Amino acid sequence: MTSAPPGTDAPSVIDELHRRGLIAQSTDEDALRAHLAEGPVTYYCGFDPTAASLHVGHLIQFMVLRALQRAGHQPIVLVGGATGLIGDPRPSSERQLNDPAQVAIWVDRIRRRVAPFLDQPAAEQGLRAPIYVDNLEWTSPLSAIDFLRDLGKHFRVNRMLAKEAVSARLNSDAGISYTEFSYQILQANDFRELFRRHGCTLQSGGSDQWGNITAGADLVRRTEGASAHALATPLITTADGKKIGKTEGATIWLDPEHTSPYAFFQYWLNIDDVDARAWLPLFSERPADEVAALVRESEERPASRAPQRALAEELTRLVHGPQELTQAEAAGRALFGRAELTELDPQTLAAALTEAGAVEVDDPAVPVATLLQQAGLASSLSDARRTVKEGGAYVNNVRVTDAEAVPAPADWLPGGWLVLRKGKRSVAGVHCPGAAPTA
Numbered sequence: 001m002t003s004a005p006p007g008t009d010a011p012s013v014i015d016e017l018h019r020r021g022l023i024a025q026s027t028d029e030d031a032l033r034a035h036l037a038e039g040p041v042t043y044y045c046g047f048d049p050t051a052a053s054l055h056v057g058h059l060i061q062f063m064v065l066r067a068l069q070r071a072g073h074q075p076i077v078l079v080g081g082a083t084g085l086i087g088d089p090r091p092s093s094e095r096q097l098n099d100p101a102q103v104a105i106w107v108d109r110i111r112r113r114v115a116p117f118l119d120q121p122a123a124e125q126g127l128r129a130p131i132y133v134d135n136l137e138w139t140s141p142l143s144a145i146d147f148l149r150d151l152g153k154h155f156r157v158n159r160m161l162a163k164e165a166v167s168a169r170l171n172s173d174a175g176i177s178y179t180e181f182s183y184q185i186l187q188a189n190d191f192r193e194l195f196r197r198h199g200c201t202l203q204s205g206g207s208d209q210w211g212n213i214t215a216g217a218d219l220v221r222r223t224e225g226a227s228a229h230a231l232a233t234p235l236i237t238t239a240d241g242k243k244i245g246k247t248e249g250a251t252i253w254l255d256p257e258h259t260s261p262y263a264f265f266q267y268w269l270n271i272d273d274v275d276a277r278a279w280l281p282l283f284s285e286r287p288a289d290e291v292a293a294l295v296r297e298s299e300e301r302p303a304s305r306a307p308q309r310a311l312a313e314e315l316t317r318l319v320h321g322p323q324e325l326t327q328a329e330a331a332g333r334a335l336f337g338r339a340e341l342t343e344l345d346p347q348t349l350a351a352a353l354t355e356a357g358a359v360e361v362d363d364p365a366v367p368v369a370t371l372l373q374q375a376g377l378a379s380s381l382s383d384a385r386r387t388v389k390e391g392g393a394y395v396n397n398v399r400v401t402d403a404e405a406v407p408a409p410a411d412w413l414p415g416g417w418l419v420l421r422k423g424k425r426s427v428a429g430v431h432c433p434g435a436a437p438t439a
Helices: 010-019 029-037 056-070 100-125 144-154 157-161 164-170 183-198 207-224 261-269 273-283 288-300 306-320 322-335 346-356 368-374 381-389
Strands: 042-047 074-079 131-134 200-206 229-233 358-360 393-395 417-422 426-431
Touching (some): 029 229, 056 100, 056 229, 100 131, 144 207, 183 200, 261 346, 322 417
Parallel strands (some): 042 200, 074 131
């Protein structure tokens, strides 16, 4: 998708965001449209380092950042080294305060991880390169007196109490500390500082941040006498009400050290049809007609899983790059006998088998029937032997004919892995650290 000269595409970017369902709330939309049409606007979105990685729920913010960047505007990405030390109030309980040294490490990791989302289109399409900031830079020097006199006097406690998370905590046994209660003031000050330093006049974020975002716009108006704008994305949940990116209690992270590219790819490939159709416009940057065609295909032929595959391919390429996408696709084919296992690098093979389910053994000289049982592909040894006898057992995609056969040294794949399969669909891995492929 090509970008238009700054200003000429500005009115349509709001239409694009609406078409994709990316705007849940905004300040005066007519004023925002007019502001964007005036020329390049500097806008920002902030991310708090409350963990070592962002997760898939954060991707929706990058969809907005990238859409505005394509329209010729100037993005700022804020990683909250200061606000991450405090934590936005949760409705249920007090956040655990993280060690400052650990938060600093997370700030750096997240900064490096998110850079390609905006750096790459800037370099390839001649768009405005993002500005990266850490709010610890201006928050750390604040004294308590400065905080109270220069910031606190502009906030009304009754409005702060109306925030949903704060209200929920006040009505619970947990209560809320002044530390978390003050979070809104710190985030609002970020907007003011970015206005002063970079002329930033628009903030985007999630709907759960709406009170904080509008507090920042109001602070800019009160202290700088300038107009500031805000828009919020919807909160994304599955059809059954679960948060996006949660699967069997695990979070789908953007950092490959926490969620492998293969697991990331498989997450999108396996989402529910209803979710896939609803999420495709949100997360895909394909033209509207292509998105509509994929949704129609899913409605007419659900077995095609066209939106799932489109999301898996597009988002894996965006987050992990084309090479990791190729490996993730190859792994899915190879595990089920549609490609060569030897084409996979050891990291992808290990990630794929771990995701499929793997068992660790100390001795490589274990009969196939025993391995099938230990890996959970057979309920008992007799069940395993029957599977072999009926021709339904495979080691590295090769059918096994002898249940008591022991894998040869040459059968072990790099990293000490075997791929077991029962029938066409049930796959598991066996890992033996002492086993290694022979030359």
